[in-house]
Amino acid sequence: MSLPRPEYPRPQFVRNEWINLNGEWEFEFDDARTGEREGWHRGAPLSRRITVPFCPQSKLSGIGETGFHDVVWYRKQVDIPAEFRQDKRVLLHFGAVDYDATVWVNGTQAARHSGGHTPFSADITPLLDEHGRADIVVKAVDYHKDMTLPRGKQYWKEHSASIFYTRTTGIWQTVWLEAVPDIHLSHVKMTPDIDTNEIGIRVFVAGEPAGRDVLLHTLVTYQGETVAEETRRIEHEETRFRIGLHDYNDHSEGRWWSPGRPNLYDVRFTLLQAGTETDRVESYFGMRKISIEDGRICLNNRPYPLKMVLDQGYFPDGVLTAPTDDALRQDVELTKAMGFNGARKHQKIEDPRYLYWADRLGLLVWGEMANACAYSEQYVRRMTSEWQEAVERDYNHPSIVAWVPINESWGVPNILVDEFQQQHALAMYHLTRSLDGTRPVISNDGWEHVKSDICTIHDYESRREVLAERYASVESAVGSRPARRWIHVPGFPYEGAPIVVSEYGGISFKKSDWEGWGYSAATNEEDFLERYRAVTEPLIDSPHVQGFCYTQLTDVEQEINGLLTYDRKPKVPLEQIKEINDTFK
Structure with a gap:
């Protein structure tokens, strides 16, 4: 069997001496939570097999079980080459493990990490035996029903529904080794x-x-x-x-x-x-600058209209993990082929390889945190820790031009009236600005802003005349109530930030065997294109809207409101979408 996801996983920081550990690992569910007590971490054989880096819920993992299994174990035995050990340190890297991960090497704990979307590593040199063997064991603990867990679109119920999709547990990005000197x-x-x-x-x-x-x-x-x-x-x-x-x-x-x-x-x-x-x-x-000058979004010191598409980053057989690097590249290429110049990666800290292709091929990206659904002190600790790791991981990518720590009041559902939640959103804005002063930050994308560098609005209105009237002036746009939500929290007034309609459209159009829903429905290609024009052209025509983000790039599970099917087939000719988008200049 060929090695899955064989490409170097960290394209912004590349070394030549490395070993990809993807492929077959031993695996076990631990529903009774007895594994540690029974000494599984000391190298006990596990009865099942899984293909890493695909989560056990996915078909590509070879398991494909979507029921509730909060604790999973992995094991792989590796012989470290002599040239890796000669006057070198051996580092073990994990791209992402959802959610709490503990790693043992030859029975000794090597690392612990919390956060389902960000990388971690361990120096395992002192844990190797005299022959350079490493018996690597990973225990991953997920909390499927904990609403305060930063989970993004992963559903806490057994079957996907509404805007929520299949869960991810355990290893879902590449695992690898590399050799480095002491310094x-x-x-x-x-x-x-x-x-x-x-x-x-x-x-x-x-x-x-x-x-x-x-x-x-x-x-x-x-x-x-x-x-x-x-x-x-x-x-x-x-x-x-x-x-x-x-x-x-x-x-x-x-x-x-x-x-x-x-x-x-x-x-x-x-x-x-x-x-x-x-x-x-x-x-x-990349030598580039994103800034806001006199209320305008500028790229390289010139006003720049944002033509973005919402991208969930899910795949039919891999869930959060793309089946191949080419699949990530294809998503960028398809996005650009439709005349979009950007993507809003939604409720997911995306694989660095996607950002690599966005850098190489030229696509603006809004980096967004995978949010929780409920507020608590534990949520705040989890959220702030993982978000800092995400900003640090992706800081160097020229494609990333904005940070979105919170979306649609997820995790802060009472932000309109709860001062604690208001201060948390404000703290996330200032925390992000303290980590990166070069990119704009949106405190709460879509509505109920406290402080944001861009005033973003989510608006699924489908009537052309209503949208034209709503965005005819700044006052009517900021004073609107799409989804019956305030654009700004009272006490945090609009201060002239650029206006971007960062979610709109969501037109469902069934072009595959998938059954599902959307915010409005098209019956054929001609009807779909007319509906796309009806919701897009009022935003293009408004002198006050500086960008838009159409929902969405692909169908995802029960949602059939993509411009592409779930397996990335265009629903209408790509050039026809591009022709409409190209009028926004």
Whole structure:
């Protein structure tokens, strides 16, 4: 059997020495919760087999059981090559495990992590036996019925319904090993500045470099041409510096990143100790700027209309996990083929490989947290911790141009009247801004904003004349009540933020065997296109709407309101959607 998802899983931080651990693992449900007491973590054989990185609810996992199993176990025995162990540290990485994960290696705990969508790793070097063998055991605990769990669209009932879909439990992104020296790069943050033609760099080094004669060599190239190069001494775990890009003579503005011209710079970071190379990481960045100027959304200092589509990121056979890297690329390509320049990844912290293709092919992305449904102090702890990890993981992607910690008051259902929930949403706005001052933040997408850099509105009205009247002025737009919700929480007034209708449409059109629903229904292709025009053209024609996000890219389980079927077949010719979208300039 070929290795599933064989591509390098962390495209913004690439090393050559790595081993993909996807494929067959031993597996067991632990409904009685006896596994730890019975010593499963000490290498006891498990009776079933699962294909990682697909969750047990998915067909591609080889299991396909969608009932409630809150505790699952995995086991894999790995022989670490000698070249990985010779004067090296062996790191074990998990792209994402839903939700609480405990990892043992040869019977000793190596890592614990909470959060179903963000990565974690462990240095397992001291846990290997003398032959370099690693008996890796993972216990994942999910909380299917806990409404305070940040879960996104995963349903807490047995069968999917309404806007909720099949659950994901356990490992659902790639697991891999890599070899690093004692002193190695652990993380890099890159901040482009098109106004000065510089890249700001923060380098984080593990292994106590102080007094160890450690140098960092940074090489930046554009299409093979060197545009910046310098060497710095590393004395601390974190080093900050800026590098000017020497490409003024070739009209550097032409090298900025945008959906129309997704230009990328390659960068190589090399650590040298006593003159010898010890660690090398390959990465890339895009010179682009997203800003709000005089109430307008600007890309690279020019007003830029947002033509986005809502993308749930679900797949028929893989649930949250794309079956292949090509499937992720195809989603970006199909989005662009319909004339959209952006995607709002909805209720999911997306696979980094999707963001890689958005970077490479040119697609704006709004990064959104997978929300909970109810508020509690435990929810706040879970939410803030995982969201910080998400922002850190995806900071370098030029495609990401906005952050959405909360959507439609999920997790804060009483925000209109509850001061605690209002302050939480406000805190999430300021927390996100404190982590990233380069991108706008939406505190509560769709309605009941407390403070947002963009005023977003969710509006599933289907009548052209109503939409035209509603968005004829700023006052009527901000004063509207789609879904009978206030756009702003009383006491948090509208302060001139750009207006984006970040959910609308949702026209159902059955073109497959799937049964389902939408916000309005089309009977044939001609009817569908007319309905699409009726809800889109009033937004395009409004001088006050600076962007829209159509619901949605694909059908998902019982929802048949996609522009594509669940298996990514167009319901109408793509160029006909593009023709309508292209009028928004």
